[in-house]
Amino acid sequence: MKSDRVLKWFLYGYLALVLIFIFAPIIFSVIFSFNSDRFPTIPLGSFTLKWYETIWQDPDVWEAARTSLIVSFSVATIATLLGFATAYTDYRYRFKLKPLYLALILLPPTIPLIIMALAMLAWFAKIGLAGKVASIIIAHSVLTAPFAMAIIRLRLSQMDATLEAAAWNLGADQWRALRRVIVPFCRPAIVSSFCLTAAVSFDEFAIAWFISGLNKTIPVIILEIVTGNIDPQVNAIGSFVFLTSITLVVIAQVVLMTRDKKEKVNHG
Amino acid sequence: MSVSNHPTKTPSSGHTPIRRRHRSDLFQQALRLPIVIWQGLFFIAPLCFLVAMSFFIVRNYRMTEAFEMKNWFKMLSRDYFWDSYGLTIGLATLATLVVTTVAFPAAYTLAFRVSEATRRWAIFLLIIPFFTSYLVRIFSWYVILAESGVINAMLDYIELGPYVMLNTKFGTIIGYMTLTLPLVIILQTFSLANIDRRLVEAAHNLGCRPWRTIIRVVLPLAKTGFIIAAVFCFILSFGDFVSPYYLGGSKPPTLPILIVDTVKSGQQWPRAAVVAVVMMVTLFIVAFGGIAAAYRRRTA
Amino acid sequence: MADALVEFDSVVKRFGDFTAVETMNFTIHEGEFIAIMGPSGCGKTTTLRMLAGLEEPSEGEIRMQGRVMNHLPPHERDTPMVWQSLALFPFLNARENVEFGLEMRGVDAAARTKKALEWLDRLEIGEFAERDINSLSGGQKQRVALARSLVTEPKILLLDEPLSALDANLVIRMQSMLTRLQRELGITFVYVTHSQSEAFAMADRVVIMSRGHIAQIGMPRDIYRAPENRFVAEFVGRNNIISGTVKSTSGKMVTIAGSLGQFKVALGGVHQPVVGDAASFVIAADLVHLSTTKPKAGNMIECSLISEEFIGSVVTLFLEAPDGSEFKVQIQERELSDMDLKHMGRVFVSWASDRAHFIGAC
Numbered sequence: 001m002k003s004d005r006v007l008k009w010f011l012y013g014y015l016a017l018v019l020i021f022i023f024a025p026i027i028f029s030v031i032f033s034f035n036s037d038r039f040p041t042i043p044l045g046s047f048t049l050k051w052y053e054t055i056w057q058d059p060d061v062w063e064a065a066r067t068s069l070i071v072s073f074s075v076a077t078i079a080t081l082l083g084f085a086t087a088y089t090d091y092r093y094r095f096k097l098k099p100l101y102l103a104l105i106l107l108p109p110t111i112p113l114i115i116m117a118l119a120m121l122a123w124f125a126k127i128g129l130a131g132k133v134a135s136i137i138i139a140h141s142v143l144t145a146p147f148a149m150a151i152i153r154l155r156l157s158q159m160d161a162t163l164e165a166a167a168w169n170l171g172a173d174q175w176r177a178l179r180r181v182i183v184p185f186c187r188p189a190i191v192s193s194f195c196l197t198a199a200v201s202f203d204e205f206a207i208a209w210f211i212s213g214l215n216k217t218i219p220v221i222i223l224e225i226v227t228g229n230i231d232p233q234v235n236a237i238g239s240f241v242f243l244t245s246i247t248l249v250v251i252a253q254v255v256l257m258t259r260d261k262k263e264k265v266n267h268g
Numbered sequence: 269m270s271v272s273n274h275p276t277k278t279p280s281s282g283h284t285p286i287r288r289r290h291r292s293d294l295f296q297q298a299l300r301l302p303i304v305i306w307q308g309l310f311f312i313a314p315l316c317f318l319v320a321m322s323f324f325i326v327r328n329y330r331m332t333e334a335f336e337m338k339n340w341f342k343m344l345s346r347d348y349f350w351d352s353y354g355l356t357i358g359l360a361t362l363a364t365l366v367v368t369t370v371a372f373p374a375a376y377t378l379a380f381r382v383s384e385a386t387r388r389w390a391i392f393l394l395i396i397p398f399f400t401s402y403l404v405r406i407f408s409w410y411v412i413l414a415e416s417g418v419i420n421a422m423l424d425y426i427e428l429g430p431y432v433m434l435n436t437k438f439g440t441i442i443g444y445m446t447l448t449l450p451l452v453i454i455l456q457t458f459s460l461a462n463i464d465r466r467l468v469e470a471a472h473n474l475g476c477r478p479w480r481t482i483i484r485v486v487l488p489l490a491k492t493g494f495i496i497a498a499v500f501c502f503i504l505s506f507g508d509f510v511s512p513y514y515l516g517g518s519k520p521p522t523l524p525i526l527i528v529d530t531v532k533s534g535q536q537w538p539r540a541a542v543v544a545v546v547m548m549v550t551l552f553i554v555a556f557g558g559i560a561a562a563y564r565r566r567t568a
Numbered sequence: 569m570a571d572a573l574v575e576f577d578s579v580v581k582r583f584g585d586f587t588a589v590e591t592m593n594f595t596i597h598e599g600e601f602i603a604i605m606g607p608s609g610c611g612k613t614t615t616l617r618m619l620a621g622l623e624e625p626s627e628g629e630i631r632m633q634g635r636v637m638n639h640l641p642p643h644e645r646d647t648p649m650v651w652q653s654l655a656l657f658p659f660l661n662a663r664e665n666v667e668f669g670l671e672m673r674g675v676d677a678a679a680r681t682k683k684a685l686e687w688l689d690r691l692e693i694g695e696f697a698e699r700d701i702n703s704l705s706g707g708q709k710q711r712v713a714l715a716r717s718l719v720t721e722p723k724i725l726l727l728d729e730p731l732s733a734l735d736a737n738l739v740i741r742m743q744s745m746l747t748r749l750q751r752e753l754g755i756t757f758v759y760v761t762h763s764q765s766e767a768f769a770m771a772d773r774v775v776i777m778s779r780g781h782i783a784q785i786g787m788p789r790d791i792y793r794a795p796e797n798r799f800v801a802e803f804v805g806r807n808n809i810i811s812g813t814v815k816s817t818s819g820k821m822v823t824i825a826g827s828l829g830q831f832k833v834a835l836g837g838v839h840q841p842v843v844g845d846a847a848s849f850v851i852a853a854d855l856v857h858l859s860t861t862k863p864k865a866g867n868m869i870e871c872s873l874i875s876e877e878f879i880g881s882v883v884t885l886f887l888e889a890p891d892g893s894e895f896k897v898q899i900q901e902r903e904l905s906d907m908d909l910k911h912m913g914r915v916f917v918s919w920a921s922d923r924a925h926f927i928g929a930c
Contacts, residue, residue, distance in 0.1 A: 011377040018374045019393065022450055025408035026400055028418065032411065039411065041421045082306060085299045093296060101300075104307045110500075110555065112507020114524040115318070115544045122321055122537055123314035142311050145303070165622055166655035168642035170716070171672030174295045177643075180668075184659045196399075203401045242400045 026242065033236040051236040068202055071136050076198035078141040083148025083193055088182065090149075091156040092164075106146050116143070140201040147200070148193035155189035156182075191255045195248040202248075315548075322541035331537055343542040349526070353546070356522040359437065360506040363444035367501050368494070370445070371452045376482075378453075379460035391457070394450045405446055406514050413439060413515070435517030443511025448501040455500070459493025460486065492562045499558035503551055523547055573598045573724060573756050574619065579628035581614055588614040590780040591628070598723070601750045601757045603771035605764065607803070610777040612760045616726055619758065621645045632724075643672070648717035649726040652733070654709050656701045662688065662712045663697040669720040687715040691745075707738050714749075724756040731766065743769055764804055768792070776800050794836065794925050795850055801927065806853035806884060806896050809927075814841045822926060824849060827891045831867045834922040846929040853884065854898040855923040859916050860907065868918040871895050873909050887915065 033052070037045035055061045086105050090098075108116070120139050121130070129135045163185065167177035183190070325334045343349050378387050397405070412418045413433040423429040433439055463486060471485045472478075487494070505511075509524035518525050523543055530540040574596040581589040589611040596602055604612040617623045618630060621642035630637045637645065648669065656665050666684040675683075688694045691711040696704060704712065710730065717725055727746075731739045747770050750757045761767050767774050768788040776783045776791065776799075784791055784800045795801035801809055812826025822841045824831050833849045841847055851867075862868070871887035874894075883904050887895040897917055909915060 008381060011373060011381055015374050015377045015390075018370065018449070018453070019390075021445070022394070022397060024412065025405040025446060026397065028412060029404055029408040032408070039414070039416065041411075041414070041417050043421075082303050086303045089296075089300045089303075093300070101304070104311070105303050108307075108311060110503055110551075111315070112503070112524065112547065112551070114507055114509045114527055115547060116314070118527060118531070118537075118540060118544055119314035119318035120310075122541075123317045126317065138310050142307065145307075160653050160655055162651045162653050162655040163657065165642070166649070166651055166657075167668070168622075169620055169647070169649045170669040171643050171720075172668075173641070173643045176672065181657060184657075187659070199399045203399065242404070248399075 030239050030242075033239045055236050067133065071133060071140065072198040072201040074137045075140040075144060075201040076194045078137070079144040079148045079197040080152075080190060080193045082141065082145045083150075083197075084152050084183075084186070084190065086145075086149045087153035087156055088178070090153055105149050108143050109146055141197075144197040144200050148197050151193045151196070152186055152189045155186050159185055188255050191251075195251050199248040318541050319545055321538055322545050324538040324541075326536055326538060331535065339538045339542050343539050344546075348520075349543070352521050352523050352526050355520055356506060356524075357550070359440055359444070359512070359522065360502050363441055363448065363505040364498050364501045366441060367445055367448050367452050368456075368498050371449060371456050371497075375453050375456035375460055378457045387457070387461070391454060394454050397446075397450045402447060403510055406443055406510050409439075409442060409446065410434065410514055413442065434515060435519075437516065440512045440516030440522075443515040444501075444505040444508065447508055447511065448504050451504075452497045452501050455493055455497035456490070459490040459497070462493075463489040495558055495562035499555055499562075502554055502558075506551060506554075507547065571598045572596070573633060574758075575629075575631045576615075577629045577631065579615075579618065579625045579630060581611075581618060581623060582626045588780055589618070589625075592782060594775060594782060594785055596724075596756060596758060598756060599754050600772045601747070601759065601770055602773045602775065603759045603761060603767035604775045604777060605761055605767040606777035606783075607762060609779070611780040612762075612775075612777050613728060615777070616649075616728055616758065616760045620647045620649050620726055646720070646722045647724055647726055648720065648722050649728060650713050650717050650730045652729045654713045654730075654733075656709060656713060656716070658701050661698050661700055662693070662704065665701065665712055666715045666719050668716060673720065683719055684715070687719050688712075691715050706734050707742065710734065710742060718749075718753070722755065724758065727757060727759045729761050732761075732763075739766075746770060776803065778803070793852070795927065797927055798848070801850045806898055807850045808853060808856075808895050809848055809850055811846070811848040814843050814845045814847050816843060817841055821921060822847070828869050828889055828893075831924065832921040833924040833926045835926055839926055839928060841926070841928075848927050848929070850925045850927060851919050851923060852925075853896040854882075856897045856917045856919050858885070858897055858899055858903075858907070859918070860909070860914070862916050863918045866918055867921060867924070868916055869895065870914060870916055872912050873915055874912075876904075885909075887917065 031044070034047050034049065035045050036048040036050070082105070086102075090102060095101075116139070120135070124130050124135045124138075129138070159182075163181055164177055167181040168174070172180060320333075321331075322339055323335045323337070325332050325336055325338065378390050382390070414420070415430050415432065415434070419433070420430040423431070433442070467489065468481060468485055471481045476484065507524060509528065512518060512522040513525055513528075516522070521529060523546075527540045527543050530536045530543065572595045576592050576594050579589060579592045580587065592611075592615065604615060606612050614623060618625055621637070621640055621644075625638055632645075632647075657668065660668070663681065663684045666687060667680040670680040670683060685694060685697055688697050688711075691714060693708050693711045693715075696708055696712075701709065701712070713730070731742050734742060743766065746757070746759075750770075759767070759771060771788060773785060774788055774791055775785045778799045783803075784796045786794075791800060792805050795804060795807065798809060801807045810824070810826060810828060810831065812824040812828075812831075815823045815825040815830065817823070817835075820835050820837070822833050822835055824833060824847055831849065835841070857863075862870070869889050871889050873885060874888050875886045877884040877886070878901070881901050882898055883901050885897045885899070885904075887897060889895045895917060
């Protein structure tokens, strides 16, 4: 039917527009980072690498990058460990108050960042953690653990229920079965969780600003530049951060998808 | 250790009694407890402290622990607080309506009109923004929406504008959309894709025309997912600091901005805490109401 | 008689309000192939799981070689199991799967590999040793699962409906392989299944379970020819059960009178029926003689033919007795074609008294 075809192309066009809206700021950010104008607009200025050069040479930025990497690595480790333990507990055990237990790990994303930031800064000040890198690490891990838990729990639900019992049956105690069967099976999900939580931590802004105090991470530098004056360096930094995150995400996705494909093809 | 963790009963016949083994308890606790301790110390405790803090007093720029209602009275009696509250709720509601509506045709297309492979690619694309810096994206919008920015420059070519888009509610809404649109599209798409297609076929079979089927059959079936998506959208927009600050001009302030301002001027953490608690209670009510509405069954 | 390997002593298993296994008493002997069979929900899998240590008995004791096992966790027992889903570790190849049990016992790498390969060869899948589990066929995976359980040379092997996921022709092959393996190794096999043909084809003894208790234990042939109660009679084989009251007894014969007439049943010596008691007997469908003319004397019923079930060389006929109940007859197909029976035609079924089997009131 003709009207159906018209509708189809309208919908495709609409979808394209929506995607353009979503990606415009990202794409423009990358474009602007190579643009010579301080205040980019159309027509674009000349191509330049000077913003990249500036941040490349700024020791503050390097310090912030180093801190960000350390922080995101630590966060990924903690979040993945907590996420795994909680996912396994949810998978294996039934107990009273389980909904409350799950709420503990799943609620953080529903609290506005500004409130979490305020609460955490005050609390960390009270318990003596203010201004330390540890406080950022703790804060990020609280916020990213839910994602790690969800990813690993999903993987566990795909596991043959008797696999763990088979390991016990063959002589492995619970710890050994966990190490030699559950963890290897969950490996794709664990790697994914690690990469994704590292990526999210790397990007996070609000919490880091409030809590970091003297320690500057990349988002803080960005914020300083932005509140000060509009500086295209931000775009360069933003692109760099984006690239790192995307690399991590792609790794995670590829690992997950190859495992999936392999198992699907051969189980017929 | 049994797989199901059923507690076994002590036999009445006097045969071998069943004892709980120490080893399996240790294993279970070792895996179950860490999250409880960690979240207890670093998630629950800060929030509890926040509530407590709203009763503290600030004297001479120093905060002292106390239990006084002074902050509450002061804050809740101020016009600018309630103006901000109304503004924040209004903007968040508007954003939710706009985003839900804007997302729907896209979600519909992805759920019903494209191949499985295309859908997966689209979802992958929609996940990418989560791993870019939200702040950098907002800054990008700042430049794009500026009076001499990209959009106005393009409109200039066709002799339109320039339009003021920054420091307006329009700017704030654009920002909220940037924050929430990908998530809402993803949730709506999954909702729609998971409805039972046979029910749609049945509706057509009974003579229901396509548009009507969408309204009378598809949406009610996808209701739960759509409401959850809207609740998320509201929560995220309501609590967002970045968009109203950078794109909305921060005056008049929304509640998150109010929190930051209150802290920056005079170290009034307790007053900021009051705002935060009011925000949390509001969101709690919205979330509960939303979930109740999402899962409500029609009673016969 | 072989030694007792496993004893179930008054074992009960409850899950909350539901009793899965009721006061179970039986013994598994060394070196026997014993099948536990019954419909879904009868408790056979629960029994197996208690043996493996995956469930703890609510009451009673399970002893292996005299030692009480109730509190022994699964990994400390030596009761390897072949799972219904096979439960092969997908992230290990075939050889590594087989080595797993040995690794848990601390056997060093070289010795493990040697043993694993021996077993894979023995089960004729040596060439697949380094293959990814996902790339193997159903039958090959079965053998890996078997090798994995047997490599530690246990005294007892548990099998939980291992053939239920296989194609019919594979099942036959695997059955003969399992029987052969069990005889060669001389170890005890405990085999849980819902399939009568599997149990009867492979096992030395069969345990028939119903709703948590044991209905009968015995050798396949004994169960088939001498079911002890209504449940077994209905569950196994094609049997007709006729009920009535004991009219008289004399020596090794008892006369039972019911709505279908009077019948003489030979007694096996186990029962001592009392005149006036309610009683039933079983007459197997294939032990019945069919004719269109009325026999001169003996046990007989006049029936009409309702339908036929054609299985191949054997046909099952479903007849209706005068009281409306169903009567089954199994005869050879060639016999039937010689008889030229018509639908709703009149036929007589008859049998010798020693072909019937007495069961008590039921």
